[in-house]
Amino acid sequence: MTNSTHIHEENAAAPSGSLSTLSPILSSKAAAALDGPEYVPESIYVTFDSWTNWGGNLTYQPERTFHPKTLGDLKTIARLAKTHGKKIRCTGSGHSWSSTAVSKDYLVSTREMDKVSPPVHNPEGPCEGGDGWTVTIETGVLIEDLDLYLRQHNPPLTLPSNVLVGCVRYGGVLTMGTHGASVNSSTMSDMVTEMTIVNAHGELVTYSEAVDPEAFNAACLNLGLLGLIYTATLKVELMQTxxxxxxxxxxxxxxxxxxxxxxxxxxxxxxxxxxxxxxxxxxxxxxxxxxxxxxxxxxxxxxxxxxxxxxxxxxxxxxxxxxxxxxxxxxxxxxxxxxxxxxxEIPDAIHFPFxxxxxxxxxxxxxxxxxxxxxxxxxxxxxxxxxxxxxxxxxxxxxxxxxxxxxxxxxxxxxxxxxxxxxxxxxxxxxxxxxxxxxxxxxxxxxxxxxxxxxxxxxxxxxxxxxxxxGVVPYLRQEYGPRIARFNKVRKVQDPLDMFVNATFEEFIRD
Ligand SMILES: Cc1cc2nc3c(=O)[nH]c(=O)nc-3n(C[C@H](O)[C@H](O)[C@H](O)COP(=O)(O)OP(=O)(O)OC[C@H]3O[C@@H](n4cnc5c(N)ncnc54)[C@H](O)[C@@H]3O)c2cc1C
Structure with a gap:
């Protein structure tokens, strides 16, 4: 347990409306999940396929891939991994070229974690530089689906800047600190006002500036190292221009x-x-x-x-x-x-076809x-x-x-x-x-x-x-310097046994 963040012992209010238009994702091997050595509740789909990223430069075989739908599923997966000493990474749309989503043990596909809560207007809220609107999403939500949802909202809303493609997911873009083309904005991670993450103990932790600015800073761009991100609350703006x-x-x-x-x-x-x-x-x-x-x-x-x-x-x-x-x-x-x-319209301008x-x-x-x-x-x-x-x-x-x-x-x-x-x-x-x-x-x-x-x-x-x-890792360690220790201070509370650390970040993040 941490004293610097809020822990939700049971299901936090899940975002309500599902955006899912997904076709079934179960592979032919799915049924085999229940025969595995570890108990997995029937409600969580498990597949055993190999994984290849969009660019085709990475292929690997995770031991199993989980397809959670609820916060309860995320907690169960984290607890299973802890019990069995397994590593976990997530995958969204698999559009990264670095090996960041690679896990030889458990892979968690976030595609069905795709619910969105109705946007909230709070002019007094933590929205410096915005007009007080925020939206809370599960992190499997696609960029293009949130665009559509916000556009259809009354009043219509939008993000001020975004990555060029619509087919990637918020978990991926926030985890990696991705960006758009606006010189008036920074990265997508800088649009976050709150994040909830299931840690290595299977507990849901809420990160916000008000609760703990240091932990919040670490969470907004966390390289997947604090756990399974459940939701992110993002600053959005009225679509006035x-x-x-x-x-x-x-x-x-x-x-x-x-x-x-x-x-x-x-x-x-x-x-x-x-x-x-x-x-x-x-x-x-x-x-x-x-x-x-x-x-x-x-x-x-x-x-x-x-x-x-x-x-x-x-x-x-x-x-x-x-x-x-x-x-x-x-x-x-x-x-x-x-x-x-x-x-x-702003989303159409940002996500031009190519x-x-x-x-x-x-x-x-x-x-x-x-x-x-x-x-x-x-x-x-x-x-x-x-x-x-x-x-x-x-x-x-x-x-x-x-x-x-x-x-x-x-x-x-x-x-x-x-x-x-x-x-x-x-x-x-x-x-x-x-x-x-x-x-x-x-x-x-x-x-x-x-x-x-x-x-x-x-x-x-x-x-x-x-x-x-x-020589890239020694260079990065030198450049990020004391910020690695700051990050590890937050991380070690949430993941003392390095369950979420894969080979991509192992050396970089070493104490
Ligand atoms: C055609 C194309 C255009 C692109 N355009 C841009 C651009 O304009 N700007 C830019 O900055 N980048 C761009 N990218 C890069 C892209 O935005 C990133 O690779 C992004 O991470 C992809 O999201 P994804 O859903 O595919 O995530 P993945 O690649 O599947 O995952 C990325 C990372 O996020 C982690 N992750 C995902 N969800 C969770 C979760 N719920 N909890 C914990 N960890 C999680 C994964 O473990 C992994 O470490 C582009 C990529 C492509 C292929």
């Missing part, structure tokens, strides 16, 4: 000009600060599969507007016009992109604190463009690569890659991606990460590929 989304395809050197990186950096800085959100996507070839260097870069800019989203015929006409605009990008992953301007619906990608990514004149971003990105071009043109099988850049504010969360004591500090979030199966990409990713760390004091995005980087 829309986004004016402007897509353009300027020359690369009009933004990333290495002949005068300081002047170029200041220009970029002013671009970034004028918008709500900005994202750059760059692919190395003018035409997909032909090695002519691409002199242009994709730029997406989002600005808040009170203008309304066009409806009916006007909307159809605009859509048609936009689809006919140049350039027709022949990179299969970005073929949905067209130059132009559109007014969109991908071909078939291909998956690999990704390594970092957070780097930007210099006051953004010079280091100009240098880091330009260098990446060059190195990636050399890699991509060296073999036809390497041609499906892309680079991506966004900017967000710092976070005060102790395990955040964008941790900084200055709340106004800006971080560049840089990604290097390639189609899954690209030969040599793992080596390129590791070498690029090593360079980012060495040159720019960058921190790996926890969910991306970083573990193969030489």
């Amino acid at each position: 829309r986004m004016r989304v402007r897509d353009s395809y300027p020359r690369l050197d009009s933004i990333f000009n290495t002949s005068d990186p300081s002047a170029s950096g200041l220009k970029l800085k002013s671009m970034v600060l004028q918008q709500d959100s900005i994202e750059f996507i760059y692919w190395p070839f003018k035409r997909f599969g032909q090695e002519t260097f691409n002199e242009h870069i994709w730029c997406k800019q989002w600005a808040r507007t009170t203008d309304l989203v066009p409806e009916g015929e006007e909307a159809e006409a605009r859509k048609k016009l936009l689809a006919e605009r140049p350039p027709s990008v022949d990179h299969p992953f970005f073929a949905s992109f067209h130059v132009g301007e559109e007014i969109m 991908g071909d619906g078939k291909s998956t990608v690999l990704d390594t990514g970092i957070a780097m604190k930007v210099d006051p004149d953004f010079k280091n971003v100009i240098e880091a990105f330009s260098e990446l463009v060059e190195k990636n071009y050399e890699f991509s043109r060296s073999m036809p099988e390497r041609m499906g690569t892309a680079l991506e850049l966004r900017f967000i504010r710092s976070s005060n969360k102790m395990l955040s890659p964008v941790y900084d004591e200055d709340p106004e500090a800006i971080f560049a979030m840089v990604n290097l991606m390639a189609l899954s199966g690209t030969p040599g990409f793992e080596e390129l990713a590791a070498a690029t990460m090593a360079n980012w760390i060495h040159r720019y004091n960058a921190k790996p995005h926890w969910a991306k590929m970083w573990e193969a980087t030489p």
